[in-house]
Amino acid sequence: MKTFLKKLALSITCLTTLSMGGVANAQNSDGFTDLIDGVSLSGWNIIGSANWVIGNGIVEGNKPNGFLVSTKTYKNFVIKAEFYAESNTNSGIFIRCQDPNKVSQSTCYEINIWDTRPEQAYATGAIVDVAKVDPVPKAGGRWNTMEIIANGSNFKVMMNGVVTVANGQDSKYSEGPIALQSAGGVIKFRKLQIKPL
Template sequence: MFSKKLLSIYLLLISVNYAANAQKSISLFNGKDLTGWHADVPGKDKNPDTAASFMVRDGKLVSMGDPRGHLITDASYADYRLDVEYRFAGKPGNCGVLVHASIPRVLYKMFPKSLEVQMQHQDAGDFWCIEEDITVPNMEERRGPKEKWGASAGKERRIKNLTDDSEKPLGEWNTMRIECLKDKVRVWVNGILVNDGYNCTATKGQIALQAEGSEVEFRKLQLTPIKNLSK
């Protein structure tokens, strides 16, 4: 039986360990500026004075939609959960979170090599393969004929999600959780599992947000290493 002193030490060690793990959850957005990110917007190559595609407004990270491009983390990550809170504040549209991003502009001289987790209104949770690939159950049903599959231009790169009924009404905040563990990528939208892939051809890389024609607000981008999670 523990003495009171040993019990106190034991509880203290648990608290310290819990606090240490909790501190390893990383906020990718500080609410003030775009520290830790860089933009890759092809349209600015020739017109550097073009308006910014990404900005901070009222404590939120905003993708303005145009000029089109990507906001990319400076750091690379593997084996994590990424919790995102986002909304289309105006009209519904298109955007996405790219995981395992690496080589820039490999597709259409715009998109970095990556796996896109779609945020497009009413399609949240689709996978789009961008020179990286992934497998899901019921592959032909969700991707089309096998002979058309691929991860490059002209191929069937879209893998439909499991349900389109997970999103909240326009203007309300959605939560998206993306779990990347080894070669697996799982996605939840508002607590509903919407995609579950394996055999991904990449297991680490940068994280990117798109500017793809629609204004989208982000108020949370929280990354937690898998090894520090209790479940």
Template sequence: MKKQITAISFICIGLLFVLNHCSTKTIELWNGKDFTGWEFILENDSLDVSEVWSVRDGVIYCKGIPNGYMRTESEYSNYTLYLDWRWPENESNSGVLLHMQAPDQVWPICIECQLRAGRAGDFVLMGSGTITVDGETYNNTRQFLSIGKIEESTENPIGEWNSYRIICQDNKITCYVNDILQNAGTEASLSEGRIGLQSEGGQIEFRNIRLEPLN
């Protein structure tokens, strides 16, 4: 009888583990084929979007000129965001825009996780907003306010893929570059909104853009 109870206990523990693991549903923000679920904003709105953003060999290619961004149609909060990026030819500038607010403009109110070469992991308050990093509260009263990353650059060379893992939970934002913690902020003034990728000066490629909701 004791052996039966022990066996049942292990089965129950296993089921709880499986149920807990399955409760985290991954949302593929980019389907790997086209731009379903995304909107585009360009500084020069007379251009065709396809001249700036396209899909090549299963990755998103961004020309980087003119300035602008692609963003999700839906708003999100409390999630872990994963994505890969690389510079196909030369180092340049871009960023991941979090908690984007209306109206669409270049640039919108949001909190950016920087992708500028050598600066991935910086926070940038765009338009307005506040965030506390390492005990210091930053209040943006200009167009941009940059808050430096923790470590030296952990980015890979040109042509190699890099990974971003960005955790947004309530008013906290934590970002990892190639699995190295690079920034952590609390008491952010924004906690939900759309997610965007910048076109800002040069060629960049993206892939594996997905989101895991936090329960």
């Protein structure tokens, strides 16, 4: 009987995970939770007119202008992301957004993915209006990794293993949803994970 109950509990867990959109929101052994599963937009809302394509383990934005906004809010965390950008891609990972229906650099912290941003100090790898980057790492034409640490008013960003923001400081926003931007060019995410601190 105990064996049957264990199998039943395991089956229910598997079905629950599938009904939540595959592996999205399933915690890994390292404490990270997958926020995208590449087969659905479970856990995300679409705002704006961007075109989001899901499949083959990838979420792709290929038309401006809009966001995927998480249905959950997050406070202190580590984010690990893998993304592909083109040389003209204008995108970013927005954190601690204050209004899930009006995402912008003035209502969230924007970790930028935009190699050709006119003001290069806040281009790829920077936190717009909070922490500058120099030199600007180039993301265009390849897959990249990004790690974002937000702990209270302290921020750190690494791209492809190189620190782009060592000690960002700001206390405007303490928590909120995460948003993925599609504002020009093609942006693809094949991994987005979060672990609370």
